[in-house]
Amino acid sequence: MSAATHLLSEEHFLCSICLDVFIAPVTIPCGHNFCKSCITENWRINRKCQCAVCKRPFDIRPELHVNTFISEIAAQYRQSAVKKASEDAKPGEVLCDVCTGIKLKALKSCLVCLASYCQTHLERHQMTPGLKGHKLVGPLDNLEDRICTNHDELMDRFCKTDQMCVCQFCTETDHESHDVVPLKEECDGKKTELEKTGAEFQQMIHERQLKVQELRQSVQLSKEAAHKEMANGVQVFTTLTQLVQTGLTELIEQVKRKQKTTAKQADDSIKELNQEISELRKRYAEVKQLERSDDHLHLLQMFSSLNASLLAKDQTKIILHQPSYEGTVARAVAQLKETLSRGTEKLLEAELRRVQQYAVDVTLDPDTAHPKLIVSDDGKQVNHGDVERNLPYNPQRFSCCVVVLGKQSLSSGRFYYEVEVKGKTKWDLGVVSASASRRGEITSCPETGFWTLQLRNGHEYVALADPDVLLSVKSRPQTVGMFVDYEEGLVSFYDAEAAGILYSFTGCSFTDKLYPFFSPCFNDGGDNSAPLRISGVYNKNY
Known part of the structure; x- marks a missing residue:
């Protein structure tokens, strides 16, 4: 069938x-x-x-x-x-309104009949003279929504004044004086806007795809850097472990050698004493035999020789000197500390070399400088001029504190620069938040947007961390290195020549741009007249 x-x-x-x-x-x-x-x-x-x-x-x-x-x-x-x-017929497709039972997929919709038809039921519109003039369009859903609720007519126009679809009778009543155009004309304009919007979306998609690629590359670089850092850490701590183990082995060998020497001396003395004991026992036997002798002549003849044989060594002079182990461990630890210190210096030097790779060209911004500060024409040095100059008002300028900022800012990533402080007895260096106060007296601490280090009285180095941290510095730095890692929240100060770290602010939460911060402080009658000078570290090959 x-x-x-x-x-x-x-x-x-x-x-x-x-x-x-x-x-x-x-x-x-x-x-x-x-x-x-x-x-x-x-x-x-x-x-x-x-x-x-x-x-x-x-x-x-x-x-x-x-x-x-x-x-x-x-x-x-x-x-x-x-x-x-x-x-x-797939989900969401328009179905024929005439089909009974199972409805077939509609091929066209009639805007006059407000119905959708499959191929079979569409034939009447294609064959019947009275239906051929009807407006047929692609299959549409919810055709009733296209009818004006006020006039029961097809909404085939658009009122640009009220931004709404209207029918022919609406243009003769409520929208008579409005700017009304055919729907197709308005749609053509909207399609042009959609093309532009689509291009913008496509550009946004492209930009985000590039950002995704950039982030993936960043993750890969971060992963590689992490593996490298872990490998370096394993190597360093393995070396340190080996040094400690070597120091312990040498300590044990040294103690063993002392103990072995003492034992040998004791063995030699015991051996010698045993030989004397054996000889004395032999003489003792001869003496006892002579005591029992009735031969008076023989006794007298042997007596003198027996007395002579009694001249043995004085055993009281045989003394075993106990070796001194006092200070052995301390000396071993001191030697290990010296070895580790040399290794630490090499590590710090390597660390400084690493951060110097992020060196940038920093110049001073005279628009931020206190009126008593003199900034060089090249923007590379600043010193206190004693006399306050009459400068135009600038909200970016420090009004009370003798401070000047760098022109360059940081809102992501890392940067490094160096400042020569030779000949100065006072200075302040660091970074400051763009939103930090520059007017009136300033309390310098992280809470107010300042991460700074200062020198006072020629030898006191203080990190202004609230509470302040007094630093122990072996030698006076002649050049101070500044390193900032924005994402890590890190601000570090280095002795650039000794390759030593002076202090680090860690766990900082940066939410604004950061600017380099410089204060040469007051001249103090010429004792502190030397300038702060930004060195050309960015020109070096590290």
């Missing part, structure tokens, strides 16, 4: 009245087939008993019986149509 359905076209299974697949088909005397309910209703409405196709009249109303053969074929076709519809 299913094979037969494939040999027949779709039109063989459609009722000429409802244009749908037969339901309870009947055959009338002229040979045409209809749904039983369709032909019955047709005769009732028209009050004529005639064929709906060929118009043949029947004097006597035919008795209608379901054609089982056609019914079975129609059922087969209906199942095939259901399967095809389930395959063709």
Whole structure:
């Protein structure tokens, strides 16, 4: 039966009245087939008993019986149509409004009839003269939303004044004086805007794809840097462990050597004493034998030789000197400390070399300088001039504190620069937040946006950390290195020549731009007249 359905076209299974697949088909005397309910209703409405196709009249109303053969074929076709519809119609697609039972996918929507049609039910619009003039468009859902609620007419215009869709009658009433254009014209303009918006979205997508790639590369670089740092750490601490183990081994060997030497001395003395004991026992036996002798002549002759043999060594002079272990551990620790100190110096030098890779060219910003400060023309040095100059007001200028900032700022990443402080007895160096106060007296600490280090009285180095931290410095730095890692929240000060670290602010939370901070302090009658000078570290090859 299913094979037969494939040999027949779709039109063989459609009722000429409802244009749908037969339901309870009947055959009338002229040979045409209809749904039983369709032909019955047709005769009732028209009050004529005639064929709906060929118009043949029947004097006597035919008795209608379901054609089982056609019914079975129609059922087969209906199942095939259901399967095809389930395959063709996808979720969200517009369905035919005329189909009963299983609805097929709509191919067109009529803006006049406000209905959507599948291929079969669209034929009436393509063949009937009165329907050919209707406006057919691609399948649309919710056609009722396109009808003006005030006039029950299709909204085919757009009011640019009120930014809304309207019908023809709306333009003659509420929107009579408004700027109204056809929907297509407005859509064309909106499509142009959409193209521009789409291009912007595409550009944004491209930018974000690049950012994703950049972040992935950053993660990879961070991963490689972390592995390198861990490898360096393992190497360093392995070396330190080996040094400690070597020091311990040498300490143990030294103690063992002392103990072995003492034991040998004792063994030699014991051996010698045992030999004397053996000789003395021999002489003792001779003495006892001579005591028992009745030969007076022999006794007297042997007596003097026995006395002579008694001249043995004085055993009281045999003394075993105990080795002194006092200070052995302390000396070993001191030697290890010296070795570690040399290793630490090399590590610090390597660390300084590493941060110097982020060296930048820093110049002073005269617009921020206190009126008593003199900034060189090249922006590389500053000193106190004693006399306050009459400068125009500038909100960026420090009004009370003798401070000047660098022009360069940092809001991400890392930077490093060096400042020569030779010949000075006082200075302040560091970084400051862009939003930190520059007017009036200033309390320098991280809470107010200042991360600074200062020298006072020529030898007191203090980190202004609130509370202040007095630093222990072996030698006076002649050049101070400044390193900042924005993301890590790190501000470090280095003795650039001794390759030693002076102090680090750690765990800082930066939310603003950071600027280099310089204060040469007061001249103090010429004792502190030397300038602060930014060195050209960025020109060196590290």
